[in-house]
Amino acid sequence: MKLRDYIIRRLILLIPILLGVTLLTFTVSHIIPADVARVFAGGEKANPETIARIRAEMHLDDPLYKQYYYYLNDLIHGNLGKSYSENRPVTEAIKQYFPATAELTILAMLLAIPVGILTGIISAVRRNQWIDHITRLIAITGVSIPIFWLALMLQIAFAYKYPILPLDSRLGIDVMAPKHITGLYIFDSLVTGNFAALKSSIYHLILPAFTLGYASLGIILRITRSSMLEIVRSDYIRTARAKGLKERTVIYKHALRNALIPTVTVSGLIFAGLLGGAVLTETIFNWPGMGRFAVNAVNNLDFSSVMGFTVIMAIIMVTANLIVDILYSVLDPRIRLGE
Amino acid sequence: MGFIDEWKKRNESRIKETKFTLSLFRHSLLSMIGLGLIIFIVLIALFAPYLAKEHPTYVRLLNPEGKYVTEERWDIHFGDKLLPPSREHYFGTDDYGHDIFSMIVYGARLSIKIGLLVVISATIIGVILGAIAGYFGGYLDELIMRITDIFLSIPGLILAMAFAAALGRSIEHVMYALIIVWWPTYTRLIRGQILKTREETYVEAARSLGTPDSKIIFKHILPNTFAPVFVQMTMDLGNVVLNAAGLSFIGLGANPGTAEWGLMISMGRVYIFQAWWYVFFPGLAIVLFVLGFNLLGDGLRDVLDPKLRR
Numbered sequence: 001m002k003l004r005d006y007i008i009r010r011l012i013l014l015i016p017i018l019l020g021v022t023l024l025t026f027t028v029s030h031i032i033p034a035d036v037a038r039v040f041a042g043g044e045k046a047n048p049e050t051i052a053r054i055r056a057e058m059h060l061d062d063p064l065y066k067q068y069y070y071y072l073n074d075l076i077h078g079n080l081g082k083s084y085s086e087n088r089p090v091t092e093a094i095k096q097y098f099p100a101t102a103e104l105t106i107l108a109m110l111l112a113i114p115v116g117i118l119t120g121i122i123s124a125v126r127r128n129q130w131i132d133h134i135t136r137l138i139a140i141t142g143v144s145i146p147i148f149w150l151a152l153m154l155q156i157a158f159a160y161k162y163p164i165l166p167l168d169s170r171l172g173i174d175v176m177a178p179k180h181i182t183g184l185y186i187f188d189s190l191v192t193g194n195f196a197a198l199k200s201s202i203y204h205l206i207l208p209a210f211t212l213g214y215a216s217l218g219i220i221l222r223i224t225r226s227s228m229l230e231i232v233r234s235d236y237i238r239t240a241r242a243k244g245l246k247e248r249t250v251i252y253k254h255a256l257r258n259a260l261i262p263t264v265t266v267s268g269l270i271f272a273g274l275l276g277g278a279v280l281t282e283t284i285f286n287w288p289g290m291g292r293f294a295v296n297a298v299n300n301l302d303f304s305s306v307m308g309f310t311v312i313m314a315i316i317m318v319t320a321n322l323i324v325d326i327l328y329s330v331l332d333p334r335i336r337l338g339e
Numbered sequence: 340m341g342f343i344d345e346w347k348k349r350n351e352s353r354i355k356e357t358k359f360t361l362s363l364f365r366h367s368l369l370s371m372i373g374l375g376l377i378i379f380i381v382l383i384a385l386f387a388p389y390l391a392k393e394h395p396t397y398v399r400l401l402n403p404e405g406k407y408v409t410e411e412r413w414d415i416h417f418g419d420k421l422l423p424p425s426r427e428h429y430f431g432t433d434d435y436g437h438d439i440f441s442m443i444v445y446g447a448r449l450s451i452k453i454g455l456l457v458v459i460s461a462t463i464i465g466v467i468l469g470a471i472a473g474y475f476g477g478y479l480d481e482l483i484m485r486i487t488d489i490f491l492s493i494p495g496l497i498l499a500m501a502f503a504a505a506l507g508r509s510i511e512h513v514m515y516a517l518i519i520v521w522w523p524t525y526t527r528l529i530r531g532q533i534l535k536t537r538e539e540t541y542v543e544a545a546r547s548l549g550t551p552d553s554k555i556i557f558k559h560i561l562p563n564t565f566a567p568v569f570v571q572m573t574m575d576l577g578n579v580v581l582n583a584a585g586l587s588f589i590g591l592g593a594n595p596g597t598a599e600w601g602l603m604i605s606m607g608r609v610y611i612f613q614a615w616w617y618v619f620f621p622g623l624a625i626v627l628f629v630l631g632f633n634l635l636g637d638g639l640r641d642v643l644d645p646k647l648r649r
Contacts, residue, residue: 020489028505133368140369140637144629146581148588149604149622152611160612222637273494280496280585284608294497295589298504306501314492321492 003326010322021314022075022307026068029303058304071307080308085300090308093293099183100170101282101289104212105274106184107205111213112220113267117260119217120224124259125251127229135221142218151211151284158207166204168286175200208285212278216270223266228259261331265324272320363642370638376631384447391441392428395598408509411597413437421614431616433607435596439616442598443624449599450628453510453583454576457517462572464518465525470556472526473533484530487523495520496582503591510593513586517579528571532564539563566643570636577632584625600625 037054054060059067074081080090116139123135159167170185171177178189178197185201188194231237232255240250275290282291290309297305347354364370383390395411402408416436424431430439472480490498502516536542537560545555584601586592593599595606600621607617 016485017488017492020486021492024489024493025501028501031505136369136637140633141626141630144577144581144626144633146584146588146601146604146622146625146629148585149618149625152604152608152618153622156611156615226640279500280588283589294500298500299590301504303505306504310493310497310501313494313497317492317494 003329007322007326010325014318014322017318018311018314021311022072023068025307025310026071029307030064030067075311080311081304083297083302083305083308085297085302085305090305093305094290094308094312097288097290097293100287101275101278101291103184103186104205104208104278104282104287104289105271107209108212108216108274108278109267109271111209112216112270116217116220117224117263120221120263121228121251121256121259123221124225124228124232136225139218139221139225142214142216143222145215146280147211147215147278148280148284150214151207151281154207154211155284165207166200168204168284170201170204170288171197172200172204208278208281208287211285212274212281216267216274219270220263220267224259224263227262228255231255231259258332261328264327264331268320268324268327269317272316275316360642364638367638367641369634370642373631373634373636373638376627377635380447380628380631381451383444384451387444387448391438391444393438393441395445410594413442413596413598421610421617423614424616430620431614433603433614433617434610439603439620442603443600443620446598446600446603446621446624447628449510449593449597450580450583450625453514453517454580454632457514457521457579457583458572458575460518461521461525461575462568464522465527465529465568466561468522468526469529470533470561473530474537474552474556474560480530483526487526490519490523491527496585499582499586500589500591503586508591508594510583510587510597510599513583513592516586517582520582521575521579524575525568525571528568529564532567533560536560536563567640570640570643573632573639574636575632577629577636581625581629 037051037058037060059070062070071081078091080094082088083090083093086093119135119139123132123139126132155167158165166172175196176194178185178194179192181188181191185197186205189198189201232251237250237255240254241247245254278289279291279295281287282289283295286292290312294306294309297303297309388394393413395413397409398412399407400410413435414437416432419428419432419436420434422428422432422436428438428440430443433439433442468483472483499513499516499520502519503513506512506515533556542555542559545559550559583592584599584604587599587601588605590605593602595602603621604618607614607621610617
């Protein structure tokens with residue numbers, strides 16, 4: 001199958017999945033026991049007229065299938081509904097919060113991927129030696145630590161006991177934000193030559209990026225190690241060794257290329273997952289990104305925001321899946337698309 | 340020849356393989372550490388009433404929805420508020436004067452309960468749906484797999500968050516939400532394993548002898564898909580507790596006042612710079628719990644995976 005046909009087929013297959021996701025989020029938002037309209041109108045003492053107006057605005061008095069139809073219709077027109085906790089359209093809120101999350105995620109991945117791959121290889125090559133035990137322990141600890149707890153411990157250590165790094169948010173209060181170009185502060189401040197903002201934003205990124213990166217590092221290390229272990233037992237590696245090639249060449253030139261295929265997949269999916277908001281990390285570092293937005297929405301029973309966020313998240317995930325599958329076939333020509 | 344000898348002879352190869360697996364396992368340092376941690380935590384949970392200095396009382400209450408719920412209560416001693424670790428209070432006290440050590444000890448019970456309930460429920464659903472999809476194939480397979488696709492296209496914590504928030508704050512609802520997140524993984528895993536085993540000659544042989552489908556699935560196929568499922572279950576016992584703690588942390592889990600590790604961290608967060616012990620020790624408990632299951636699961640995979648074991 002040609003690449004183009006494959007992509008088209010996959011895109012068509014995405015439609016039922018995304019429809020399913022909307023149905024799922026729609027169901028979730030309709031099982032809440034609380035009277036949403038009353039909550040948004042101001043709680044117990046709300047004016048009945050206001051409640052009625054909000055009920056009408058949210059189509060809450062219509063039958064469910066009609067409500068779902070309205071929801072889908074809006075969605076097709078790029079309208080994710082109104083965020084009642086922020087009193088503006090959900091799309092607008094997401095547009096504002098996305099760059100902060102993107103910046104944090106990119107930095108975390110820049111940390112996690114190279115370190116994870118390198119330690120994964122070392123761990124596999126020196127299997128069952130002490131260095132393997134140590135790297136594996138570090139990796140497994142990374143996936144076992146509650147990320148919110150790690151973040152709090154880092155805050156105690158580096159923002160309180162030895163106050164060398166800022167506690168939270170994206171910039172110091174005395175620093176002007178760089179002119180908005182992409183919304184990624186490091187990039188924007190570099191381009192506009194705003195070095196005060198550059199320095200401040202890098203300082204603010206260190207702790208959250210390390211926190212996020214450490215958790216991902218463990219996953220990348222584990223997958224690289226196990227695929228490397230599998231590859232070094234394969235026939236072609238035995239042949240390479242039999243030819244008398246140097247061990248270094250065998251590992252880094254022959255084995256690595258194939259061993260990295262699962263790593264690429266996993267990294268892509270982690271990246272997509274984090275893009276949707278590192279929910280807990282952002283909450284702790286008071287990072288104005290998608291994750292914090294989602295948590296606020298959940299705590300305020302603002303379900304149109306939760307639904308909007310979940311749908312965007314699903315779109316990011318399925319797109320990442322598609323890209324990863326295509327990359328897979330590029331990296332390993334034995335894999336035929338669509339089979 | 341005695342009955343035992345006969346059994347030994349009939350199962351010679353199986354016994355040899357098991358012995359080999361066990362010896363591999365014993366030589367894997369990290370798995371042994373993991374197993375040690377798990378045994379340690381289970382013992383703590385079992386002997387919680389003897390280890391703890393303070394004990395919760397359980398009261399039955401009528402909640403606003405008209406259902407009876409059991410709530411955990413700990414005596415409040417404002418005089419002992421936020422005391423640092425000492426001989427009296429090994430891990431210090433919290434802002435209500437509760438002994439943190441005692442709460443962590445009782446929290447082990449809750450964590451084990453959450454982990455087991457969620458993982459076992461998800462596995463049961465996974466076995467049923469995965470077996471149907473994998474063995475019968477066709478439209479049913481297509482339908483079940485597309486539904487798992489939908490669930491898997493939303494990141495787990497976010498899906499759980501949405502469900503737990505919609506159902507309302509309580510630890511049971513967190514468990515439901517986590518089951519909803521975890522069943523697709525097991526369904527896929529078991530279906531994949533079944534597709535692999537279905538084509539084996541011994542299954543074909545059983546089928547040609549006219550063995551009923553249910554017997555083939557339960558007797559011939561499922562036992563041979565056991566190893567990867569067991570590894571997954573071991574690791575997930577830790578992961579489920581980790582996610583439950585995360586949900587509790589953002590305010591979706593147990594009610595305030597319950598000895599739940601994630602909730603304790605969330606309550607202690609306000610005091611991190613005055614009372615580090617309030618967040619430190621519950622977090623350490625989660626790390627040890629999750630680490631134990633991850634180490635064991637990782638080691639088991641190395642031992643049980645035929646591609647990696649030799």
